[in-house]
Amino acid sequence: MMFKDEDPRLTAYILDELSPEDAAEVAALLAADADALEFVDSMKETTQALAASLQNTDFDSDIGEMRRMRIAKAAESASKQSAKRLALYAIPFVAAAAVLALVVLSKDGSQAEHVVTQASSNSSAEANRETFGRRGNRAPAGEMESSTGLDSSKVKSGLLGVFALHGRRGTGTAAASVDNEVNGDTGNRADAYRPSVPAAEPTNGLDAQTRRQMESLGYYGGEDLPIQQIQPPPEPVAESSFVHVVKDPLSTFSIDVDTASYSQMRRSVMGGWLPNPGQVRIEEMLNYFSYDYASANTSAPFGVIGEVAQAPWNSKHKLVRIGIKAKDIEDGRRRRANLVFLLDVSGSMNNADKLPLIKKSFGMLLDALEPEDRIAIVVYAGASGLALPSTAVAKRGRILNALRRLQSGGSTNGGAGIELAYKIAQDNFIEGGVNRVILATDGDFNVGTVAREDLVQLIENKAKQDVFLTVLGVGMSSHGDTTMETLADKGNGNYAYIDTLNEAKKVLVDQLQGTLVTVAKDVKLQVEFNPKRVAEYRLIGYENRRLANKDFRDDTKDAGEIGAGHRVTALYEIVPVSEESGPELRYQKTNRQSTAAADSDELLTIKIRYKEPTGTKSKLFSVAVADANTSFSSASVDFRFASAVAAFGMVLRHSRYKGDSSFAQIESWADKARGSDLFGYRAEFVRIVRRAKGLQR
Amino acid sequence: MTDKNPNWILSALALYEKPLLRYGARLLGSSEGARDIVQETFLELCKVKRASVESHLAPWLFRVCRNRALDVRRKDKRMQPLSEAQDLKIESPDDSPHAIMEKSQDAENLLGMVKKLPESQQEIVFLRFQSGLSYKEIAEVTGRTVSNVGVLIHTAVKTIRDNMMRSGDEPNALEGAL
Numbered sequence: 083m084m085f086k087d088e089d090p091r092l093t094a095y096i097l098d099e100l101s102p103e104d105a106a107e108v109a110a111l112l113a114a115d116a117d118a119l120e121f122v123d124s125m126k127e128t129t130q131a132l133a134a135s136l137q138n139t140d141f142d143s144d145i146g147e148m149r150r151m152r153i154a155k156a157a158e159s160a161s162k163q164s165a166k167r168l169a170l171y172a173i174p175f176v177a178a179a180a181v182l183a184l185v186v187l188s189k190d191g192s193q194a195e196h197v198v199t200q201a202s203s204n205s206s207a208e209a210n211r212e213t214f215g216r217r218g219n220r221a222p223a224g225e226m227e228s229s230t231g232l233d234s235s236k237v238k239s240g241l242l243g244v245f246a247l248h249g250r251r252g253t254g255t256a257a258a259s260v261d262n263e264v265n266g267d268t269g270n271r272a273d274a275y276r277p278s279v280p281a282a283e284p285t286n287g288l289d290a291q292t293r294r295q296m297e298s299l300g301y302y303g304g305e306d307l308p309i310q311q312i313q314p315p316p317e318p319v320a321e322s323s324f325v326h327v328v329k330d331p332l333s334t335f336s337i338d339v340d341t342a343s344y345s346q347m348r349r350s351v352m353g354g355w356l357p358n359p360g361q362v363r364i365e366e367m368l369n370y371f372s373y374d375y376a377s378a379n380t381s382a383p384f385g386v387i388g389e390v391a392q393a394p395w396n397s398k399h400k401l402v403r404i405g406i407k408a409k410d411i412e413d414g415r416r417r418r419a420n421l422v423f424l425l426d427v428s429g430s431m432n433n434a435d436k437l438p439l440i441k442k443s444f445g446m447l448l449d450a451l452e453p454e455d456r457i458a459i460v461v462y463a464g465a466s467g468l469a470l471p472s473t474a475v476a477k478r479g480r481i482l483n484a485l486r487r488l489q490s491g492g493s494t495n496g497g498a499g500i501e502l503a504y505k506i507a508q509d510n511f512i513e514g515g516v517n518r519v520i521l522a523t524d525g526d527f528n529v530g531t532v533a534r535e536d537l538v539q540l541i542e543n544k545a546k547q548d549v550f551l552t553v554l555g556v557g558m559s560s561h562g563d564t565t566m567e568t569l570a571d572k573g574n575g576n577y578a579y580i581d582t583l584n585e586a587k588k589v590l591v592d593q594l595q596g597t598l599v600t601v602a603k604d605v606k607l608q609v610e611f612n613p614k615r616v617a618e619y620r621l622i623g624y625e626n627r628r629l630a631n632k633d634f635r636d637d638t639k640d641a642g643e644i645g646a647g648h649r650v651t652a653l654y655e656i657v658p659v660s661e662e663s664g665p666e667l668r669y670q671k672t673n674r675q676s677t678a679a680a681d682s683d684e685l686l687t688i689k690i691r692y693k694e695p696t697g698t699k700s701k702l703f704s705v706a707v708a709d710a711n712t713s714f715s716s717a718s719v720d721f722r723f724a725s726a727v728a729a730f731g732m733v734l735r736h737s738r739y740k741g742d743s744s745f746a747q748i749e750s751w752a753d754k755a756r757g758s759d760l761f762g763y764r765a766e767f768v769r770i771v772r773r774a775k776g777l778q779r
Numbered sequence: 780m781t782d783k784n785p786n787w788i789l790s791a792l793a794l795y796e797k798p799l800l801r802y803g804a805r806l807l808g809s810s811e812g813a814r815d816i817v818q819e820t821f822l823e824l825c826k827v828k829r830a831s832v833e834s835h836l837a838p839w840l841f842r843v844c845r846n847r848a849l850d851v852r853r854k855d856k857r858m859q860p861l862s863e864a865q866d867l868k869i870e871s872p873d874d875s876p877h878a879i880m881e882k883s884q885d886a887e888n889l890l891g892m893v894k895k896l897p898e899s900q901q902e903i904v905f906l907r908f909q910s911g912l913s914y915k916e917i918a919e920v921t922g923r924t925v926s927n928v929g930v931l932i933h934t935a936v937k938t939i940r941d942n943m944m945r946s947g948d949e950p951n952a953l954e955g956a957l
Contacts, residue, residue, distance in 0.1 A: 088933070088934075088937070089933075090930045090934075091929070092933065093929070093932055093933035093937075094914065094929050094932075094933070097907070097914075097932070099913065099914045099929065124944070125936055128936050128939055128940040128943065129936055131889060131943075132893070132904065132936070132939065135889040135890060136890075136904075136905065137908070137909055143797070143801075143804065143813070143814070144796060144800070145792075145796050145800065145814050145817055146814060149814060149817075149818040150792070152822075153788065153792060153821045153825070154788075154789060156821075156822050156825040157786075157788035157825050159825075160788075160826065498811060498814070
């Protein structure tokens with residue numbers, strides 16, 4: 083062998099890639115030729131420098147939690163699939179087991195490997211040919227067939243721990259090749275080798291079941307659908323109807339402090355059209371307003387009242403108003419906050435009522451925070467990224483600068499953004515503090531290649547680790563509405579809709595405590611009606627917050643959160659027991675065995691279960707509500723106002739229970755129930771109703 | 780004896796996640812894009828029989844990942860390979876492979892030299908010296924022959940060696956620096 087510096091065997095020798103014969107030849111050359119030796123030495127140093135510099139990059143990226151979950155799920159279902167197939171092929175399995183026994187018995191490792199390679203090489207070579215054929219770059223078959231052999235240099239190099247798997251080759255592969263023998267269909271395999279072929283293509287060997295399975299996982303291999311868009315089903319929630327107390331004396335639901343539906347409705351009406359009935363959530367309209375509820379005077383984090391009076395839209399019915407007020411937290415006593423703003427900066431956020439509004443709103447929030455609170459900003463669009471690492475509020479300039487720099491552009495991939503935001507929140511976790519991700523978006527929300535359920539699950543998991551979520555919606559786009567509500571709900575958070583700077587001030591500044599500080603979580607309400615006094619009842623609103631009665635005691639069932647100073651209002655419309663309330667039953671009694679309490683003037687009992695913000699066991703307390711036969715006009719101001727808001731919601735929803743309600747009636751009820759109205763919200767409501775009246779055809 | 784255990788995919792993920800992400804990020808110039816294609820790679824893995832891939836898992840994964848990356852690049856011509864794609868600018872500094880690589884001066888020089896190589900050589904250099912694949916595995920990933928891979932690696936290493944010598948940076952001195 084002559085020394086030629088373009089001989090690739092010299093590098094192959096350095097990298098331990100030569101066959102023993104070739105290696106011996108090169109070694110002989112090096113022993114004889116000083117130039118060759120010098121050349122190979124310098125080449126060796128170069129390879130070492132290359133390996134050192136290319137590997138010495140403590141690469142910190144990982145695939146992310148949601149993608150990991152998604153892969154785990156796919157692996158799970160794939161293995162179930164394979165187990166099923168295996169059962170169908172029980173007989174070949176026996177034969178294959180014999181091969182396995184042979185392999186295991188063989189003491190010589192390389193021998194075992196040989197057998198195994200033989201067993202699987204046919205199919206993989208076929209797969210290779212298939213792939214290379216399509217690429218137009220076909221490798222000689224012989225070469226590929228030998229490629230499954232183990233190369234000693236790989237183990238030696240051990241560069242990235244990449245080859246740890248190979249350590250178990252002997253038995254691991256043997257067991258695996260049994261599976262291969264059993265399921266000898268090569269169609270799938272060839273296909274998998276060429277992943278750019280859309281999975282939905284019917285001819286590529288994927289059976290319909292696999293395809294369905296993949297689609298159900300939200301995975302589309304097709305090039306045309308690289309990103310799965312969240313498209314919430316436009317299902318308007320059916321309103322609750324009347325329930326016979328005899329049939330079901332219990333009504334259970336989760337509280338809800340969201341207010342988004344009200345601001346959306348306002349924007350719509352003020353903009354000149356009545357809102358889409360499916361978007362009207364009466365509970366969110368009720369809870370937009372503060373009512374004068376007594377604060378907690380007990381150890382519980384909130385106080386509860388019940389009030390009964392005549393229903394304004396049906397004089398034969400009564401209304402029960404249930405009011406909950408969470409205790410306030412003195413300003414100085416608020417726990418330290420670790421907030422991560424997650425901002426949608428995609429192209430659709432460009433309007434003045436979106437990103438610019440959000441920026442201004444966060445500027446206001448900044449003023450309301452304490453210097454030692456922390457803020458980070460994560461943006462998402464085509465890619466997600468950290469625009470501002472967690473920074474103390476004291477460094478206002480830096481935060482404002484980061485906000486100012488943000489520009490919109492690109493498409494949205496919210497999934498990666500959410501993940502990053504939660505990571506930052508956890509990295510800066512404040513023990514016993516307020517740890518919260520605040521997501522601002524117009525709801526044009528897609529989560530990249532991640533399935534929606536995974537996103538919801540991630541948010542749920544993080545909520546269990548005490549990082550909560552607040553969702554701020556902006557802009558007119560409504561199709562993300564349901565998604566936003568679900569996300570906030572699962573993230574132990576709240577969902578508010580910001581249409582004006584004023585609304586931003588209300589949500590982020592005036593109600594800062596409520597938005598940021600959760601005083602109780604998983605708050606569930608159960609009302610038990612006295613069958614001697616109530617014939618039928620109907621919960622107004624809270625349609626998507628209803629719970630099964632048994633879930634009331636089930637601490638694993640998630641429910642709504644309540645923030646400091648928050649008020650929650652729920653209204654029941656009831657049909658009192660009277661001669662007309664139904665046919666007399668001949669064969670059974672309407673109420674089986676009544677307790678002594680049933681004979682009292684108690685109408686119902688409110689039971690509330692809640693957990694402390696970081697607790698896991700629920701606590702219970704209850705309040706009985708009596709009926710004093712109050713007329714609507716002598717009911718409290720708050721009662722009358724709440725009734726008007728509920729009636730407005732029912733009219734907007736074209737509810738069949740709206741009774742005598744009309745925009746004119748509602749305007750008059752609300753106008754007379756404005757009370758002190760410190761911030762002018764009630765006066766605004768009256769204006770909205772008046773405007774709605776004008777819009778009516 | 781059956782292959783009911785889905786854990787082999789998860790152990791493969793644990794082993795190859797970072798090497799593949801690094802590889803993908805280099806091919807696409809975007810860490811986020813790399814996450815997408817690596818996820819897709821492992822979803823592909825879920826669809827094949829363990830036996831058909833396990834004996835050559837590393838090249839299989841790299842190959843699938845590479846195909847995906849090429850698809851993405853074909854689709855999105857704006858994305859320039861091996862350059863700072865605009866979306867990297869808001870990437871966390873720790874996440875950007877480029878930023879990390881530029882930590883050390885020597886690494887930067889060497890990396891600069893690698894980046895001047897023809898792309899076919901660059902790819903193989905990364906697969907060999909960063910991902911640690913053998914010639915045979917690289918052949919399988921890139922669809923070349925083993926001897927072709929050998930020639931490309933040899934040429935690349937020789938070019939870099941010559942560059943280092945020309946810049947007066949003796950390989951001997953470099954070893955001390957590393």
